[in-house]
Amino acid sequence: SAVISQKPSRDICQRGTSLTIQCQVDSQVTMMFWYRQQPGQSLTLIATANQGSEATYESGFVIDKFPISRPNLTFSTLTVSNMSPEDSSIYLCSAAAGSGYEQYFGPGTRLTVT
């Protein structure tokens, strides 16, 4: 299994600003993902963070709004840019040893935009 930490655990941000969320895994993993969980809702995949190349975004999510970095096999960041209240959500990082393997999730970052 993998242990995943995220920073910050929560933040309150003003409209128009940006926040970068960090995700650290305690072991090298093949795949890392970023999900969003809006209040009372299920999880929606934002993008797959690819090591050494651009992230792969799901429909409805774009790089300008959610730039992602993955400089190595244990670390990734997600930036929520030019925030609006609609971005208020929990953002979760997950990791897997490979396709078809179980995913392990970080504790999430609870973001509130005012």
Add this chain to the structure above:
Amino acid sequence: GDSVTQMEGPVTLSEEAFLTINCTYTATGYPSLFWYVQYPGEGLQLLLKATKADDKGSNKGFEATYRKETTSFHLEKGSVQVSDSAVYFCALGGSQGNLIFGKGTKLSVKP
């Protein structure tokens, strides 16, 4: 595209009652299937999984069987406890290694 349909909640049960949370899926091929649980104030945890037809995943008294013929993966527990109160998510493994989640079912168990 691939999708997961999960029983709507909330579900409220008395302690020691039998639990079933229905989950059906639509997918090309035979994806791995998962149940995740989110306890109040905590992160998402893998509860159990099954990787092929007729596999039974089990953990902490919970069970789910991968039924190819009915495209289902229902979660069951014979006797729930107050500590089982949580939100349960059914998920399938997407072709890109990601997970596709159902909407989640909130379970409340009363003493």
